[in-house]
Amino acid sequence: MTTDKSPIKRVPDEQELKRLFELIDLNHTGKVDATTLHKAFHETNHPLKNSKSAIDNLFHSLDSNGDDVIDFQEFKDYMRKADAQIHAGFVKIDKDQDGKIVKSELKRYLKQIKDKDVEDFSEFSRHISSKSSSDYITYDQWREFLLFVPRMNGSRLRTAYEFLNNNEADLNSEGDVTVVNEFLKGIGFFLAGGLSGVVSRTCTAPFDRIKVFLIARTDLSSTLLHDKSELAKQHNNVPLKKIRSPLVKAATTLYRQGGLKAFYVGNGLNVMKVFPESAMKFGSFELAKRVMANLENVEDVSQLSKVSTYIAGGLGGVVSQFTVYPIDTLKYRVQCAPLDTKIKGNKLLIETARQMYNEGGMKLFYRGVLVGVAGIFPYAALDLGTFSALKKWYIHKEAKRLKCSEDSVIMSNLVVLPMGAFSGTVGATVVYPINLLRTRLQAQGTFAHPYKYDGFRDVLQQTIKREGLPGLFKGLVPNLAKVCPAVSISYLMYENLKRAMNLE
Structure with a gap:
């Protein structure tokens, strides 16, 4: 008995596309309206012939220019894209690449993407295998069945199952499959990302405070009063001039002038900022991955190329940066206020915001935004992209070692932590300047930081002139000391929340 080879991805030729178009062009006019498409489904006895909403959805997908008719060019563009997606889906399930899918494997895969038991699977599988009683499905059977199935919720297979089993709980009046569920799932990604950021940032607030302190001070010695100063007289038990390490100097100065509370100055604002920032970063990243999956004609985001994954990460970072940039600027202004100021807490926050607005209006809150975006795109791309690449590599390796499907592999928290630390360190170091x-x-x-700048070029030149090239990396060590645990905690929370909320 010969064994079929795994199907080779091919582009349907013109002749085949014309043959398929003739199946729905019943009037031979070169134009197909919605009524004709419904009639074609009945005449060809398609499994979805009684699913009005499914046919309507397919019609709208085919009618790309929205003129209420489908011409051959629209049909050809859609079918070539669909063919590529159908092939990618088959290859994903066909683990041994023998060109066949065992029906039991298909049932397990369908259960995973539906996240619940699959009922009446035998009847459903017979639709795919053209009523054949064999226990496997060939690629030609798979392709023939799915070509005229609309792709909703990112999966033609799931769409076909929902409609054939009359699962009306997942349909709305316009026939969109699991729109409500998908909407809630999208909200879940944003919520999981926001909560992860809040926990992470609160745990690492002191490191962030020291980092900002070091960045703002161009000459750290000027921030430390000598023993003869009033502050040194009050704390003459530890002569500050004997302290050498900038980190220790910064930490000591902050503690002497404000106690433990000094390390959490601006943290309330940080939490207000980090929830939407982290929510937008992770949520936009997941959304961007789905957009890139459509552009690459792949069925699932796990099949995305590394380049597309990194681009999606960068886009997620850019969206989050624009969202919270005004809060970010206000936070830095609050943290750079005199440490011995009598105005504290919310009063300091409101007063700083008022002064900023009086000084330059809303434009001042977005000062440096282009530089911020220039920095956040590569950082988020390296951070999110590297973590996703490592996660994909690990899951593939474990699935191969355990001889199971990749969907069955769950990453241990002890694996997530170092992955997050590494991806965050790479991204933060590269874009730190x-x-x-x-x-x-x-x-x-x-x-x-009393200095004034005309723009990015000016601040770059002044920084190098005053502090040399090492000045561009001032505060990197406490930043990495913050980034490693912060990113690790963030990914740890995010991965566990996604699992708890059934987002994956």
């Missing part, structure tokens, strides 16, 4: 210059643009003219 850009973030430093952006922070100085945001903090310019404050008590801690």
Whole structure:
């Protein structure tokens, strides 16, 4: 008995596409309206012939220019894209690449993407295998069945199952499959991302405070009063001039002038900022991956190329940066206020915001935004992209080792932590100079950073002139000390929340 080879991805030729178009062009006019498409489904005895909403959805997908008729060019564009997606879906299930899918494997896969038991599977599988009683499905049977099935919720297979089993609970009046569920799932990604960011940022707030302190101060010694100063007289038990490490100097200065609370200055604003920021970053990343999956004609985001994954990560970062940039600028201004100021808490926040608005209006809140976006795109791309690449590699390796499907592999928290730390470290180190210059643009003219700049080029030149090239990496160590646990905690929370909320 010969064994079929795994199907080779091919582009349907013109002749085949014309033959398929003739199946629905019953009037031979070169134009197919919705009524004709419904009639064609009945005449060809298609499994979805009684599913009005499914046929309507397919019609709208085929009618790309929205003129209420389908011509051959529209049909050809849709079918070539559909053919590529159908092939990708088959290859994903056909683990041994023998050109056949065992029906029991298909049932397990369908159960995974539906996240619940599959009923009446025998009848459903017979539709796919052209009523054949064999226990496997060939690629030609798979392709023939799915070509005229609309792709809703990212899966033709799931769409066919929902309609054939009359699962009206997942349909709305317009025939969209699981629209409500998908909407709630999308909200879930944003919520999981936001909560992950809040927990992570609160745990690492002191590191962020020291980082901003070091970035703002161009000459750290000027931030430390000598023993003869009033502050040194009050705390003469530890002569500050004997402390050498900038990190220790910064931490000691903050503690002496404000106690433990000094390390959490701006953290309330941080939490207000990080929830939408993290929510937009992770949520937009998931959304961008789905958009890239459509552009690449793949059925699932797990099949995305590395380039598309990194681009999706960068886009997620850009969206999050624009969302919270005004809050970010206000946070830096608050943190750069005099440490001995009598105005504290919300009063300091409101007063700083008022002064900023009086000084430059809303434009001041977006000062340095272009630099911020320039920095956040590569950072988010490297961070999210590297983590996704590592996750994909690990799951593939484990599935191969355990001889199971990749969908069955669950990453241990002990694996997520170092992955998050590594991806965050790579991204933060590469783009740190850009973030430093952006922070100085945001903090310019404050008590801690009195210098003024005309723009990105000016702040770059002044920084190098005053502090040399090492000045571009000032505060990197505490930043990495914050980034490693922060990103690790964030990914740890995000992955577990996704699993708990059935988002994956």
